[in-house]
Amino acid sequence: MIIPPPPPPTDKAVGVETYGMTMRFGGFTALDDVSIKVPAGSFHALLGENGAGKSTLVKCMMGFYHPTSGQIMVDGREVNIASPKDASALGLGMVYQHFTLVPSLTGAENLVISRQHVPGIIDWGAEKKALATFMERMPFKLPLDAPVATMAAGEKQKLEIIKQLYLGRHFLVLDEPTSVLTPGEAQEVLGLVRAMTRSGDLTVLMISHKFHEVTAFADDFTVLRKGKQTGAGKVSENDRKAMAAMMIGDQPIATLDSRSPVQSDAKPILVVKSLKAPDRTGLKSIDIDGLAVKSGEIVGIAGISGNGQKEFLEVLAGQRQRDRGEVVVKDLPYNATRTEARTLNVRFIPEEPLRNACAPRMTVAENMAFRTFDLDAKGKPVAWISSGAIRSFAARLVEQFKVKTASLASPIAALSGGNVQRAVLARELTGEVDLLIVSNPCFGLDFSAVAEIRARIMKARNSGAAVLLMSEDLDELLELSDRILVMSDGALVYETPIATASVQTIGEHMAGHH
């Protein structure tokens, strides 16, 4: 039997309140008496550092966790949300930071299969018609017949939101919705979502780190710190400084060294000439015509993920073969061997360092000694490796870079993301550094860790290292770089000195308009 598609949802926005939400995991209080109020049709921002309890709060609202105490009110009525199913029945939905779409399915297939009741045999004629009528009422236009894998990040994000609306949800939690979007896409998506809240179709609770998004789009905000509510109010009545103070409290934040000017006669350290290499699909290639990074400057490479940055980095790291072209470091050809890296002082901080720069099950001390374990104090190879020297070396670095670890002998995989990043940073920034290649160094780290890592990179620059910085976070690039290049479709398509950099123009080039 063929069941007709459900009628398109016509309900109005849903308002949600929590009262005295407390969540304890054993002796640890993740959420302590938090009461927030998100009226129907409003756009509410939830601010806080990593581990502040934002996701715990949201997971309690979505029925993933059962709060130790506290109540949830939906449209003024107290409700019991025991499972995600209950939440969706009440019209509550969540858009995750990482996409939950199925890459090989088309947009239409993704929408239909996510429905509660799907007929055994899908009548695509009728479904497509119903989808077209539904899409007419949506502010987004999307190609629903293309596999999700071929969509741009912005389109995927829109599809995620559309999926929630298609499923009849009128209260959406957006978890850092713009972390993978270009500035232009972010503006568009948030703008359209805001328009939907204005027309009363939708209520939004957005988790975000980006103050400029909060001030531009949100009506109200709530700040959490260490599980406690440390502030709330109208966005229009608070400035960024006040919100930041509520987020981080009175802990000191590392500040960037002031930027010493780039010497005009600084020597180029890294030179890349007409590089060509296949990308991971093997269907396209990356072409870098020319790139030079001088001593004492940070060159930032912007781009949406999947435009060849990863492959470029892999070529520089020796993880990917190149078809042709040259990589020259300090006038010598560089093939990323251990000896070359050592003599030319090339250091490397790849993204996801636990996967790309660590042996996860080896100890913290061993991992920190990867660059130096087989050398003696004079830099000569040793026949016997001294575990005592490795330990004392690591102990010094752990102290210096404030790596939080239970012991030097624990496996590095047991450390939190920020501490793995710090450990790798310690290894790579110790000793002489002439060339530093960094990719997304602050992804997923909290406020103070981010500030500290950026400060360290700036310090390396000021002491004469050439830094190549790839990042998906445009704010980070704007903060650190001396020059910004944009990578799109495997090529460097745009270059600007930081003084004249405009987010607008960079965003357009990132999106492929050049």
Place this chain on the structure above:
Amino acid sequence: MESTDIGLWGVPLAILGGAIRVSTPFIFVSLGETITERSGRINLGLEGILVFGAMTAYAVAVMTGSPWLGVLAASATGAAFGLFHGWICKFPKVNDIAIGIALMLFGSGLAFFFGKPFIQPSAPDLPAIPLGGWSNIPQVQAALNINVLFIIGAALAVFLWWAFKNTRAGLIVRVVGDSSDAARAMGLNPDTVRLLSTGVGGALAAIGGAYLSLYYPGSWSEGVSSGQGLMAVALVIFARWNPLGCFAAALLFGGAGALGPALQSVGVTQGYYLFYAAPYILTLVIMIMTSSPGRSLAGAPGELSITK
């Protein structure tokens, strides 16, 4: 029926006939493996399931006199083996490839053990449909003497191709195979879906085995399979997890398998045995062609352990 001399035309004709005859087990095993792999698991144990299916089908056919009951029994045992694989793989930190290899050896060994008494007796064959009646040339008639299972296999390939797009079950298998997280977010249990997919895959592989013992070569012995179950796994990758591609690739493999006998039949006496190795060489060549250190496989289900 007297044989007509058609010279070298005999070779392509024999290859065509051979392709149809030899490909049937490939079709069933590869379609089964497609379902399993689309759900995100690899079952390398299909070779063992195939051999056990061949034995079961033969034994049941000998005892009941009905080849179709044999096929039915084979598919039931295949499903049981598949479910066993799926059930073990449900446990954390179990590697599906290692379990598959264990199952392959287990299935073959068990089949040899239970199959001893059935090497001598002869079982009724599965029926074939003579589609070559329009021609007077016996070679054509022989080539177009098509077994019912081949036709069922072809229909099944088309059905699966359609079902992966147009049925709830098909979409669910694809969702689970591509992203466990997305599946869980939809309230699906990936383990259950994979369990069932591996069960269906096993049942189909065992039908492939039944074809071996009940039609071509048509007897039960320990050497009944020459690695079809393993080659079918390579074939699925070659076919990019597409059921129609599996059908075409199975024909290609079947044709390659028929090359040696065909050359022998037209009187090539030297070196024809090299051509017996054609399917294996083809497997190797395909594996080399479709692999590359620098790129990932296009079209592979995202949850497959070889692509992760």
